[in-house]
Amino acid sequence: MDKVLAWSIENSAPADERAKIGKRTDLNPEFLAQLLGAPDEAQLMKQAMAAIESPEVDLENKEIAFDNFLQLCEGIDNANNLDNLKLWGPLINQLNSEEAVMRKYAAWTMGVAVQNNPKAQEKLLSLGGVEKLVELTLNDPVEAVRLKGALAISSVVRNFEEGLKRALELLPEDVHEGKDYDTSDMENIGGLIEKLRAKARGQQ
Secondary structure (H helix, E strand, O other): OHHHHHHHHHHHHHHHHHHHHHHOOOOOOHHHHHOOOOOOOHHHHHHEEEEEEEEEEEOHHHHHHHHHHHOOOOOOOHHHHHHOOOOHHHHHHHHHHOOOOHHHHHHHHHHHHOOOOOHHHHHHHHHHHHHHHHHHHHHHOOHHHHHHHHHHHHHOOOHHHHHHHHHHHHHHHHHOOOOOOOOOOHHHHHHHHHHHHHHOOOOO
């Protein structure tokens, strides 16, 4: 509250006095949002997921909510907060949605959340997310959904040995070709993902 008081005094002073004050107090944007009654990003994530899951929200608005949710998950702090907010389960459940666009956004969001994020990679693996993503990528009837599944798997296996190991156990031989892969070998991993994308496109 001391910061709030200082900020209030500085910004209520006449212009000539504000100039004398010199360096001004900066408020944390998230704290300022809470002070003004605006939702912080954690609340926005929960609100978006509530809309995604609500039977009273139409598909168009669910898609808007999912797009907002995805953008929030681009921030590593928000991606790591999925666990604290208990949003991983609801997110993974959307892979089972009857609507292709919801399955697509779910896989896409997972790929964004776990990219270069060991904590999120480990959480997704522990929740059986790799199994669900492989199933989606290989068997979903919609190509756009399969490709987002491949994108998510790509994010899971890069620089994450356990994720790579589990994916290789699940992927068919015509994708991994029985080869040994190492997360440090980006060229080989890239080749694996290209084969998976080809499979998702129905080209293999």
